[in-house]
Amino acid sequence: MSFWNRFIRMLGGRTRFNISPRCALCARPAAVVEIFETSKSCFLRYSGPGGSNGTGDPISPQRARAVREALTPPYEAAKFKAVGFWDDAGFCAECGKFYCPTHWSVSSSGAGRCVQGHFKSLDPHWHPE
Ligand SMILES: [Zn+2]
Numbered sequence: 001m002s003f004w005n006r007f008i009r010m011l012g013g014r015t016r017f018n019i020s021p022r023c024a025l026c027a028r029p030a031a032v033v034e035i036f037e038t039s040k041s042c043f044l045r046y047s048g049p050g051g052s053n054g055t056g057d058p059i060s061p062q063r064a065r066a067v068r069e070a071l072t073p074p075y076e077a078a079k080f081k082a083v084g085f086w087d088d089a090g091f092c093a094e095c096g097k098f099y100c101p102t103h104w105s106v107s108s109s110g111a112g113r114c115v116q117g118h119f120k121s122l123d124p125h126w127h128p129e
């Protein structure tokens with residue numbers, strides 16, 4: 001049983017939403033986005049081209065809703081920023097597509113370029129709020 005399944009069971013919850021967007025080119029996750037909801041609280045696990053929050057952070061139900069909304073079309077960079085995804089979960093606003101870290105050609109300085117050459121600053125540090 002995975003860490004998360006044990007954790008969720010411990011909290012008495014059972015709802016897990018995997019809303020990871022997929023790369024337009026290779027279908028790998030552009031970012032891993034999972035929300036766990038229990039009767040008492042919500043958790044977010046995030047890993048995008050610009051960073052991750054490790055094993056997850058507790059978030060408010062309002063923010064959980066906003067995250068799920070941000071990953072529902074139409075996608076907008078502003079919606080990703082609003083929920084704290086500084087790397088837009090791998091979304092290229094110019095292309096209107098998601099790309100995985102490989103197809104963002106992420107550099108060590110934390111910048112990326114999509115396959116069409118659009119530039120994105122991928123903040124290497126996770127900002128929880
Ligand atoms: Zn692009």
Ligand SMILES: [Zn+2]
Nearest residue numbers: 023026100103
């Ligand atoms: Zn890809």
